[in-house]
Amino acid sequence: MSPTSVQLYSVRDAVAENVDAAVARLAEIGFTHVEPYAFHERTADFTRAFGAAGVTAPTGHAPVIDAEDASAIFDAAAELGMSLVIDPFIPTDRWQTADDVRRIAERVNELSEQASARGLAFGYHNHQWEFTNKVDGRPVYELFVEQLEPAVKLEVDTFWATVGGADVPALLRSLGGRVAAIHVKDGKIDDAIRDVLPSSESALIVPDALKAAFENQTPAGQGDLDVAAILAAAPQALRVVEFDAYRGDVFDGIAESFAWLAANDAEVTA
Template identity: 45%
Template sequence: MSTPHLSVQLYSVREALENDQEGALARLAGLGLRDVEVFNFVHRAQELSEALGRHGLSARTGHANFLSPELAREHGATVHSLDETFAAAEQLGLELVIDPFVPAARWGDEQEIARTAALLNEAAGVAANHGLRVGYHNHSQEFVHTINGTNAFDLFVSRLNPDVCLEIDIYWAAAGGGDVVALLRRLGPRVQALHVKDGPIIDDPFSSGVPFDPARTGQVAPGQGEVPLDAALAAAPDAKFAIIEFDHYDGDIFEGIGAAVSYLNQKGIR
């Protein structure tokens, strides 16, 4: 069993970054963090690389939406090509580029699941030309449907090429009462990264038709909620990264991250 590297998803401190990027990065470094997971990085790779370097931080994983360009269009954002995305990832020194979200409507249809897997496999080929690997990050909508007796997420994974990785968000995989420990054992070495977060076991909010409100997730510092984090970490011995993330936190987000750092440090994850 290898010990994963400690990291934090910068999305957790998105508001602090917008207000004072240098101050936010300094506070993360002050908590003992040395690695971060970046997001929305393609258009600002050089700037972000320099900012991280000023604070002794590096990024080895990053989120980029390359499976659902319609999401970027909906928000008026630029749709980047795979080569543009992976060139920016190279510039930052990433190892793994992860798509963070495929809409709920695509997980109830077998053809759409197959198409999503094919797109990810195609991206893996392009990423390899840049010395990178790709992966997928789950929420809860992937686990809602069953197709011919097989869970939609398992069906998706069965169609992925062997070089495609998974980043399992433990909190979201447990939503709706899913057995995240069994899931991690089933996926085995596919799982190269974990999002470590805690809170109540809630129902899937992404298939409800109601706009998602992160404030309703009830997320708390790891070890303070209902998610079986200890067992989940033990069930993913091949994971290279243990990444702290909060979609929302009531209170000082840096205090929440500090508590998460302490929780993981106690397990030898640094």
């Protein structure tokens, strides 16, 4: 039975304003797990907020691949009680060739060994370009996974993988137990955004078409994705609700996704 979590990046403005209040509001919705981002930058704040709200952080995002001192990030993860650290973003310009993929995979494998020495696992989170970008007709994501050591975990962002052209239920089935977590999000899937990429500096510096894709995201079950089929294909995976952006009150959207999962995903527990 897989629990459900929420990526705190979804409520980043609220976290920046008052992390304690933001986490408490998510706990009121019903979440007992959260997925913090850049947790090594404010570990004490997160520790306090999580303890007060009665939530835990089994997973967390941090820019580990490019970190000069990955040990500091892993130490912060251990302090927060995490079991899995995930790097959320390597820009599209570094996923262009077979050599690019090899370099990233080697670094991920190295970091997985470092994490394991601290009792942690390490993994990677995709966007659409790992599926849009191809080498010899194959998505670079496939090449990447083939070169990973067995201990490396994956967090599949099911929305962006779909945008990138992947058959996500089939992808999840093929990856099996390597998928430790999935980002559950829904929205409008438009072929026009498949090849529209953000800047190399930030996933948030995007053309207007991609900005609209962010804002058109919906609570689970209200968009174009077959979320039920996606969930069924990864029964072992932690479900992590996420919105890149939302036109309404994002806490309301998160609550709707939480309620939909509770009613429609047989694998979800609190």
